Amino acid sequence: MAIDSSRLIEALQNGLPICTHPYAEVASQLGCSEAEVISGIAALKESALVRRFGVVVKHRRLGYAANAMVVWDVADDMIDTIGAKLATEAAVTLCYQRPRKLPHWPYNLFTMLHGKERQSVLQELGEIRQRLKIACKFDVLFSTRCFKQRGARYY
Amino acid sequence: MLDEIDRQLLQSYQRDFPLVHDPFGEIGRCLGIEEDEVITRYQRLKDDGYISRIGPLLNHTKVGVSTLAAISVPAAMIDSTAGMINSYEEVNHNYLREHHYNFWFVVAAKDNERVDAVIQEIERKSGTDALVLPMVKSFYIDLGFKLWQSTQAD
Incomplete structure (x- = not known):
């Protein structure tokens, strides 16, 4: 029998126990079999509810201290083209369209760039703009402190 | 400090963590080290704040x-x-x-x-x-975070 995906997600959200048989431990928590947990995770990955299943690293701790949210004011009829191109850049780790909030906020495309230091991120950004010929208005919001970073809990 | 095995543990299992009875044993067999060492290293990487967890990264456009x-x-x-x-x-x-x-x-x-x-x-x-x-549209496909780009073959 397939286990309920929301219960499985909830059980996994704080992370897999680091022990010899972690799936068996999750199974005993849920009152099901180890095989059901394993096939349940495989099904979650297939279902697109889960982007990936594995190690979630803290890039800040790993020396990738410069984390810039780069926001772009892209013409509406160009956003699919530019969004798709930016998403394939190796230094870009997120690429989302979000609404403008005029007059306070003119930007509609959000990307995240990570690097070891500020200067390397800015240089990479310059190269990306040149390579993709992106001339629109943009802004760079470096993060200066991280107060919280963990997986979402929806339940 | 992190050694080459730590780097592999961080880099290579972001996307497809083994879905088997003994995933840490499976990783050990791939890297040529004992399961106990894999477990000890992941626990240390977690305690030292290099990883937040081993688990699912939800696609929040589909969940909640x-x-x-x-x-x-x-x-x-x-x-x-x-x-x-x-x-x-x-x-x-x-x-x-x-x-x-x-x-x-x-x-x-x-x-x-x-x-x-x-x-x-x-x-x-x-x-x-x-x-x-709120997100209107995602253009991004998550392949995990690429560390040590200059030294990694992949």
Whole structure:
């Protein structure tokens, strides 16, 4: 029998126990079999509810201290083209369209760039703009402190 | 410091962590080390803050509801505001950024009502209006975070 995906997600959200048989431990928590947990995770990955299943690293701790949210004011009829191109850049780790909030906020495309230091991120950004010929208005919001970073809990 | 095995443990298992009876044993067989060592190393990487967890990264366009939001807070109130925002279980990311809108946070919950309620409470407690910026479309495909780009063959 397939286990309920929301219960499985909830059980996994704080992370897999680091022990010899972690799936068996999750199974005993849920009152099901180890095989059901394993096939349940495989099904979650297939279902697109889960982007990936594995190690979630803290890039800040790993020396990738410069984390810039780069926001772009892209013409509406160009956003699919530019969004798709930016998403394939190796230094870009997120690429989302979000609404403008005029007059306070003119930007509609959000990307995240990570690097070891500020200067390397800015240089990479310059190269990306040149390579993709992106001339629109943009802004760079470096993060200066991280107060919280963990997986979402929806339940 | 991290050695080559630590780097492989961090880099190579972000996307497809083994779905077998003994995943750490399986990783050990791939890397040519004992299961005990894999477990000890992952526990240390977690304790030392290199990884937040081994688990699912949810596609929040498909599960529940979430939104990015931002507020602008004076410098003197940064610490108290950080604590206030962090106190919500629904907030999973909370960053200070260099901009007029200096607090950037993500609120996730099972429905819109709860997301809106949390944002309204944060607005009330901070005495400011939030920019609420839900995702319209994702262009990004998550392949995990690429570390050590210059030294990794993949």
